[in-house]
Amino acid sequence: MQIGRVAGTVVSTAKEATLEGRKFLVVRILDLDAKDTGAYVVAVDAVGAGVGEVVLVASGSSARMTEATKDRPSDAVIMAIVDSWDVEGQTKWRKHDG
Amino acid sequence: MQIGRVAGTVVSTAKEATLEGRKFLVVRILDLDAKDTGAYVVAVDAVGAGVGEVVLVASGSSARMTEATKDRPSDAVIMAIVDSWDVEGQTKWRKHDG
Amino acid sequence: MQIGRVAGTVVSTAKEATLEGRKFLVVRILDLDAKDTGAYVVAVDAVGAGVGEVVLVASGSSARMTEATKDRPSDAVIMAIVDSWDVEGQTKWRKHDG
């Protein structure tokens, strides 16, 4: 998985029928110090993530292993909202510290 | 998914039989400001996208989860036409603003 | 899919039994102006492509969705021979113009 920050939304009316009602979020990929890497991915939301939240994104076929994405043409899914992470004994990011 | 702009078409007469009738579109990958990144992908169209339109492309096995691509040797599919997207509270692109 | 030019062949006697009789082709990946990008992939041929021809290559699990590659350990397949492509209204490459 990659760590990302939800930065926005993509609106699409004309889409594959099975994606009806799915929410496409723009996720900026973060490095381990919680800084933007410049990369992004558009992911389907499976956990009710909101703009500004830090999340985990799973890609590839694993992106279809949620209720929201099963058998659908989605190659990226937000499957967890991150509370915090630590690296080498240091807390690098914590919710509400953002 | 990646955001892209449909830039052209690829014509192929000799192809795997199951791809008969499928439309191969050249998609330029865009960044979040709607500028070309220089990368491209050839994707099968599942939603009737035309040249010039901004779309979402799904890759890998998820590219086979549409009516148009099911069980076919296609690793990229256009599964949505984009109306607009916003990032950090700003609308970055909107259809007809192009 | 990626656009590539068939540049050569790989010969292998000792291989997984299910790959017996399969043809491994060296494919140079092209940009949209039909120039080499420097990247390459070794792909199984599913459509009778010859050296010098321009082709489409599908990767990942989709590379197994042809008669030639079904259930085999191949992660890239040539599934179409390209006649031509155009981008932004210009024909960028046409067979026999090569």
Next chain:
Amino acid sequence: MQIGRVAGTVVSTAKEATLEGRKFLVVRILDLDAKDTGAYVVAVDAVGAGVGEVVLVASGSSARMTEATKDRPSDAVIMAIVDSWDVEGQTKWRKHDG
């Protein structure tokens, strides 16, 4: 697979239900001399790996082929703890030499 060093943990309360109880580890990807490459991945632990240990990470659909990850939205798994590796006749890294 890639060789990595377990550098930390990601804490997530709100996640896809099937991931309940799974441990998300931050893994720094190493080169063949056991130095950090700067890349990282968040992987589910399938073998009881601890912070500081050197491991193998499998990605993509193969990341779901463990007891811990079966049918779950995880695209990276720690499936082995590394004792040592050698390249061109030299031991490049050995457990407890770290």
Next chain:
Amino acid sequence: MQIGRVAGTVVSTAKEATLEGRKFLVVRILDLDAKDTGAYVVAVDAVGAGVGEVVLVASGSSARMTEATKDRPSDAVIMAIVDSWDVEGQTKWRKHDG
């Protein structure tokens, strides 16, 4: 597939049970002139490849389509030993010339 040279071995005692007896080889990825690219992958051996041999590596779900890797958490497999390859009419590498 990618062309690589088997450069060494990874030893792991603690691993997912289904990987018992599998051999993890370090493979350096080569360019079309048979020079190291600097990239590497750890792959399971399916064809009895030895250190120093030049091989093909398949990645992703296709890496599970061999007897040695079926249903196992391995995302890279050596599925062929290379005898030779030629590009643009020139033999770029041949076994025993290495």
